[in-house]
Amino acid sequence: NAGVTQTPKFQVLKTGQSMTLQCAQDMNHEYMSWYRQDPGMGLRLIHYSVGAGITDQGEVPNGYNVSRSTTEDFPLRLLSAAPSQTSVYFCASGRAPSRTDTQYFGPGTRLTVL
């Protein structure tokens, strides 16, 4: 199993550009999510999904879109990048949308917006 994979590892964008961060898991997990990690802030939830075709907003959803057309993939789209979106982005998956379940994290994408 590859687990949770994310591409790209690094990305530099100019303000106003759009891009998609890719996330895939091969564990047949129902639950997937996106977090951003900023210095001194811990991780904050952007969007999450409890199954194919179902998505919802987390704590900091503004400026981001998601979709879940398959169980395996959960891409995160930045519609018009802003410097405030400079961050490290982590995708995670879990077997079930449950408070007791373990989540598995990808290696992260470091995004810089100039």
Next chain:
Amino acid sequence: GDSVTQMEGPVTLSEEAFLTINCTYTATGYPSLFWYVQYPGEGLQLLLKATKADDKGSNKGFEATYRKETTSFHLEKGSVQVSDSAVYFCALAIRGSQGNLIFGKGTKLSVKP
């Protein structure tokens, strides 16, 4: 609202020293509690968890006990190694949250030989 507070870092210890990283929480209902670890340049991985009061999670010599009376989940290890140098995150998930995690800010641990 629901939140996690963990001790500020960085924490610097000598090898074989005793480690405690404090974590307290505020939550509605009875959350599950987690410690995740992030090694340099990597994503987070679960270190241990506890899903109900008085449960003790343990892994790789680390342990933490879910204390409902003090709303705490402190991480301890009796003898740290250089390889334990990492950032440690305390997190919770509340009932009805569908597994969404609320994280503390993280504590960076450096262990010197």
